[in-house]
Amino acid sequence: MAAARQALSSSSSSSNKKLVECFYDVLSPYTWLGFEVLCRYRPIWNMELRFRPVSIAGIMHSTGNRAPALVPKKGEYISKDLLRMAKYYQVPLHLVKDFLGSVLEKGTLEAMRFVTAVDMAEPQFLEPVSRELWMRLWSRDEDITQPESILAAAERAGLSSDQARKLLEMSSSPEVKNRLKATTDEALKYGAFGLPSFVAHINEEPHLLFGSDRLELLGHLLGEKWLGPVPTPSKL
Numbered sequence: 721m722a723a724a725r726q727a728l729s730s731s732s733s734s735s736n737k738k739l740v741e742c743f744y745d746v747l748s749p750y751t752w753l754g755f756e757v758l759c760r761y762r763p764i765w766n767m768e769l770r771f772r773p774v775s776i777a778g779i780m781h782s783t784g785n786r787a788p789a790l791v792p793k794k795g796e797y798i799s800k801d802l803l804r805m806a807k808y809y810q811v812p813l814h815l816v817k818d819f820l821g822s823v824l825e826k827g828t829l830e831a832m833r834f835v836t837a838v839d840m841a842e843p844q845f846l847e848p849v850s851r852e853l854w855m856r857l858w859s860r861d862e863d864i865t866q867p868e869s870i871l872a873a874a875e876r877a878g879l880s881s882d883q884a885r886k887l888l889e890m891s892s893s894p895e896v897k898n899r900l901k902a903t904t905d906e907a908l909k910y911g912a913f914g915l916p917s918f919v920a921h922i923n924e925e926p927h928l929l930f931g932s933d934r935l936e937l938l939g940h941l942l943g944e945k946w947l948g949p950v951p952t953p954s955k956l
């Protein structure tokens with residue numbers, strides 16, 4: 721909350737942009753869809769978009785929730801829904817063959833600690849590093865748990881191998897672990913129970929929205945027009 725207040729005061733003094741926080745973990749495929757569409761709207765809507773890395777495992781554990789894919793019928797539905805949404809949202813998402821074993825079991829804690837280190841030390845790389853991790857896992861079905869996988873994503877995002885190694889070292893520090901936990905706690909305080917969780921700050925009131933399918937409503941709350949998942953200049 722303190723971070724949101726600080727971002728609000730520094731942004732609102734220089735512009736009227738409304739702060740939108742996107743709480744995310746690269747384990748979540750639905751979040752990737754929402755993340756990409758919000759990036760497309762950043763130059764269109766009068767908003768300041770802030771990416772906030774969290775731990776989805778921490779959110780699930782604290783709220784007593786669990787991954788919907790663990791309910792077999794939901795898992796079946798989600799496999800179809802994700803592909804339909806990916807096509808509609810124009811995000812190159814494909815299904816992971818062994819989601820329960822290779823993703824849920826191993827988790828993304830190391831990857832999200834790395835992302836948090838990037839946020840703290842090289843914030844200009846936060847967006848591309850997150851995208852490259854999603855590309856590895858949810859587009860090419862590649863590992864993101866091993867250090868070399870994380871380093872490969874970081875270098876693809878434009879970090880030098882030296883920078884990436886330093887960030888990897890930093891990602892096991894208490895500062896980074898505490899920051900990831902603090903951001904996860906912030907999301908929980910806003911009422912998050914899953915991801916993506918977006919928090920729109922309107923008239924100093926935080927509004928929590930859950931789901932990549934809530935972006936039209938987000939636009940409505942911001943007083944902005946929804947132009948579909950792929951807004952083009954001709955529609956402006």
Ligand SMILES: N[C@@H](CCC(=O)N[C@@H](CS)C(=O)NCC(=O)O)C(=O)O
Pocket residue numbers: 747748749750751785786787788913914915916930931932933934
């Ligand atoms: N309808 C939502 C589904 C989002 C979703 O299922 N997110 C998962 C992680 S990928 C989650 O956290 N689910 C928690 C829940 O459904 O309670 C969307 O379109 O984004």
